[in-house]
Amino acid sequence: MEVKTRFAPSPTGNLHIGGVRTALYAYLIAKKNKGVFALRIEDTDRGRLVPGAVEDIVETLKWLGLNFDGEVILQSDRKKIYQEYAQKLLEQGAAYKGEGAVWFKTVKEGKTATFDLVGNRQIEFDNSTQDDFVILKSDGFPTYHLAHVVDDHLMQTNPVIRGAEWISSLPKHVMLFNTLGWEIPNYAHLPVILGPDKSKLSKRHGAKAVSEFRQDGFLAEAILNYMALLGWTPKNNREILSLNEMIKMFDLADVHLSNPVFDVTKLEWMNGEYIRKTQNSKLKTQILEYLKYLAGGAIPDHPTEGEVAKLTPLVKDRIKKLSDFIPLTDFIWEKCEYDMAVFEKLGIKNLGEILDKIIYTLEEMKQPWEGETFEKKFRGLADEVKISAKDMFQLLRVAVSGQSVTPPLFESIQILGEEETIKRVKAALSFLMA
RNA sequence: GCCGCGUUCGUCUAGUGGCCUAGGACAUCGGGCUUUCAUCCCGGAAAUCACGGGUUCGACUCCCGUACGCGGUACCA
Numbered sequence: 001m002e003v004k005t006r007f008a009p010s011p012t013g014n015l016h017i018g019g020v021r022t023a024l025y026a027y028l029i030a031k032k033n034k035g036v037f038a039l040r041i042e043d044t045d046r047g048r049l050v051p052g053a054v055e056d057i058v059e060t061l062k063w064l065g066l067n068f069d070g071e072v073i074l075q076s077d078r079k080k081i082y083q084e085y086a087q088k089l090l091e092q093g094a095a096y097k098g099e100g101a102v103w104f105k106t107v108k109e110g111k112t113a114t115f116d117l118v119g120n121r122q123i124e125f126d127n128s129t130q131d132d133f134v135i136l137k138s139d140g141f142p143t144y145h146l147a148h149v150v151d152d153h154l155m156q157t158n159p160v161i162r163g164a165e166w167i168s169s170l171p172k173h174v175m176l177f178n179t180l181g182w183e184i185p186n187y188a189h190l191p192v193i194l195g196p197d198k199s200k201l202s203k204r205h206g207a208k209a210v211s212e213f214r215q216d217g218f219l220a221e222a223i224l225n226y227m228a229l230l231g232w233t234p235k236n237n238r239e240i241l242s243l244n245e246m247i248k249m250f251d252l253a254d255v256h257l258s259n260p261v262f263d264v265t266k267l268e269w270m271n272g273e274y275i276r277k278t279q280n281s282k283l284k285t286q287i288l289e290y291l292k293y294l295a296g297g298a299i300p301d302h303p304t305e306g307e308v309a310k311l312t313p314l315v316k317d318r319i320k321k322l323s324d325f326i327p328l329t330d331f332i333w334e335k336c337e338y339d340m341a342v343f344e345k346l347g348i349k350n351l352g353e354i355l356d357k358i359i360y361t362l363e364e365m366k367q368p369w370e371g372e373t374f375e376k377k378f379r380g381l382a383d384e385v386k387i388s389a390k391d392m393f394q395l396l397r398v399a400v401s402g403q404s405v406t407p408p409l410f411e412s413i414q415i416l417g418e419e420e421t422i423k424r425v426k427a428a429l430s431f432l433m434a
Numbered sequence: 435g436c437c438g439c440g441u442u443c444g445u446c447u448a449g450u451g452g453c454c455u456a457g458g459a460c461a462u463c464g465g466g467c468u469u470u471c472a473u474c475c476c477g478g479a480a481a482u483c484a485c486g487g488g489u490u491c492g493a494c495u496c497c498c499g500u501a502c503g504c505g506g507u508a509c510c511a
Contacts, residue, residue, distance in 0.1 A: 010511050045510055101509050121439095129437055129507095137509040144511050168438060168506035191440080192505065200504080226446095229459095233447055239459060256440095256447085259504055263445050266460045276473075317473035328471085375469085393469035405471045 003035030004157050007061070007068070008148075010042040011053035014209035015060040017262070018193045018201050021227040025190065026161040027066045028228075028250040039068040040151060043076045044141040060210045064220045065243060073155075075147050082142035085150050085180065086135055094179045100138030104145075104176065106130040112171040117159055117188035117252040125171045133172055145169060149176040152185055159186035159252070188252045191231055191259045201262050217290060217323030222271040231256040240273060272320035284312045290322040302333035310415050314407035331401040332415055336424055338402045338431040345404065346395055354385050354392075355399060355429040362422050369418060371410050399428035 005026035009019055030037035039061065041054055058072060075082075086102045089095035095104050106127070113124040135146035142150070152160055167189050177184045193201045213223060225241055234241065234249040241249070275283065287308050292299055303311065311329050319325055343351060361381055365373065382392035397409050400421055406412050413421050 008511095012511075042511065048510065099509080103509095123438070125438075131507090134509045139509080141509090143509070147511095163505090163511095164439075165505055165511085170438090189439090194504075196445085198503070229446065231446085237448060237458065239446090258440050260447095261445060263460075266446065269460055272473090315472095318471060320472095378469090388469095390469055397470060403470090407471090409469065 001158065002156070003030060003033035003159075004038065004155065005030045005035065005159065005161055006038040006040050006073075006152075006155065006157050007066075008040040008042050008162070009057055010045065010048070011050060011057065012045070012048045013050050013053055014056040014211050017208065017210055017213060017223075017227070020064065020210060020223060021193065021230055022161065022163060022190055023061060023064075023066050024224055024227055024246075025188075025232075025250070025252070025255070027068075028247050029159065029161065029188075029252065030069075031247045032250060036069045037066075038070055038073060038155065038157075040073040040155075041075065042144065042147065043074060044137075044144070044147055046076075046139065046141065056209070056211060060214075063214065064210070064224060066224075073151075075151065076141075078147075078151070079141060081154070082146055082150055083136065083140065086142070086146065089135070089179065092179065095135060101134045102136035103132045104135045104172070106132050106172070106175055112174050114170055114174060114184070114187055116167075117186055118190060118255045119257045120253050121257075123167060123170060127171065130171045130175070135176075145172045145176060149173055149180065149182075153177070153180070153182045157185055159188050161188045161190065161252075164189040164191050188255075190255065191257060193230060194259045194261045196261060196263070198259075198261065215294065215323075217321030217325075218267065218271050219274050219286070219322070222267065222274040225274075226267045226270050230260040230262065240270070240277075268320045275319060275322075276316060278316075280309075280313050280316070283316060284309050287312060287322055287325055290325075303329065307332065307415065310411075311407065314411050318407065328405070328407060331403055331406065332412065336400075336402045336427065338428060342398055342402065342404055343432065346391060346398065348387055348391055348395060350385070351395070352429060352432055354387070354395065355425060355432065357381060357385060358396065358399070359422065359425050359429065362418075362425060367418050369410075369413070374410055374413075396425075399425045402428075 007019075007023040007026050009015065027037045029035070039058070041057070043049055043054075054072070054074075061068060086095065089104065090097070090102060095102050097103070108128050108130070110127050111124055112127055112130075113122055115121070116123055133145060134143050136142055148160075151157075170187070174184055195201045210223070214220075221242070224243060224246075225239075228241065228246050228250070229239060232250070232255045234245075235254075236249075238245075278286065284305075288305060291303070291308075307329075311325070311332075315325055315328050318328060348354065358378075358381065361377055365377060378392050378396065379389045382389045385392075387395075393409055394404070397406055398404060400409075400413060400416065401424075416424070
């Protein structure tokens with residue numbers, strides 16, 4: 001039997017970070033079994049539709065690398081089909097009309113039990129607790145229950161992978177499958193992801209749309225990897241896993257039954273790990289693409305591709321997110337802003353005098369400057385003015401960038417160029433004199 | 435309230451009756467390396483395995499109960 005999974009979000013907003021895990025697991029199961037992974041948009045609640053949501057979902061899945069097979073399936077296109085089945089149930093006497101809607105008459109005797117692939121466990125309900133429910137709303141659109149049963153039967157989805165918030169509706173679905181005479185698919189219900197305060201993960205936890213994580217500078221691979229680990233660990237307990245490795249090792253039976261808490265800090269760490277293990281040339285491209293994405297598709301004047309290429313190896317160990325690239329490097333092409341407090345923090349006396357000597361040394365040094373001579377000269381000057389080499393280099397850093405944290409000093413100066421460097425140290429001096 | 439599901443360091447987790455005086459990762463703390471910040475390396479602290487009863491020679495692991503948490507209880511998904 002072919003394995004067919006589907007991700008079925010409702011377009012009530014942009015793709016939420018929690019949805020990534022559901023989509024990913026469905027994707028992994030499909031790929032693991034050389035099956036099909038489809039995207040179905042559950043847009044039957046016409047009042048809650050958000051313009052652009054479908055586009056965001058499609059675009060985000062693409063960015064994540066979770067490519068779905070076939071065309072996007074829209075439930076709103078399938079209205080007629082659901083109505084036919086509702087009619088059929090009506091004719092069968094399994095449903096009835098009431099207040100403009102079609103209701104399903106539940107079986108009140110016995111029990112409904114289903115097997116869940118997550119944790120390989122049995123879930124049981126007493127049918128006496130099951131009230132009749134609406135399958136076709138008065139606007140002619142189906143409710144989730146009818147749409148799910150009809151679609152997943154017609155699409156031959158197996159297993160059905162969805163959030164645990166659906167567990168309580170299981171008896172409804174099973175009854176529907178049974179009275180329609182259809183085979184019940186296997187189900188896999190994923191525990192709901194919680195925020196740090198242990199309530200359902202939502203926008204107010206700062207854990208928002210995937211597109212916002214993208215804007216924050218997170219890598220698709222890191223997001224995927226982190227989300228995969230939220231409730232699942234591979235047998236060998238490894239943490240950094242490529243998509244292919246996940247496909248090989250993933251098993252629904254190993255997914256935890258308890259609700260995991262989303263922890264951005266670990267995501268950030270993982271993102272940093274991914275950045276560090278990326279090849280420089282690829283990382284350069286990613287930074288460039290990221291900057292372009294931030295600018296809404298426009299290519300900014302600075303940094304240029306060449307600047308990014310030079311800067312990439314220098315910042316690689318210092319950034320956790322692509323966005324960290326900007327504050328670390330923008331002093332190079334932005335106008336240098338000085339802050340008295342930053343100079344004072346150095347704790348050096350005679351700043352003006354020393355700066356004067358620095359300028360002299362820089363001007364005297366043979367161009368192009370070389371790292372070794374540069375270091376030697378300034379270690380010498382540090383001795384001469386009786387400050388530590390450490391303080392000397394830190395002073396240079398601040399004079400040249402206005403910041404106390406930058407990529408490696410000499411390399412930054414090289415990108416800046418001799419002329420600009422001298423100009424900035426002079427500017428620093430006049431700032432201090434003013 | 436009722437129904438369903440769950441409960442190992444702050445967080446993600448390993449653990450399927452003896453290997454556990456509970457292991458790893460993130461975060462945190464201390465140290466090393468270092469011209470900043472990082473990276474990297476070393477080390478520490480951190481779970482009476484929610485609690486109470488069983489079962490067993492033996493329980494984190496099995497059973498029951500309690501507490502707590504989460505989900506559902508819509509013509510929302």
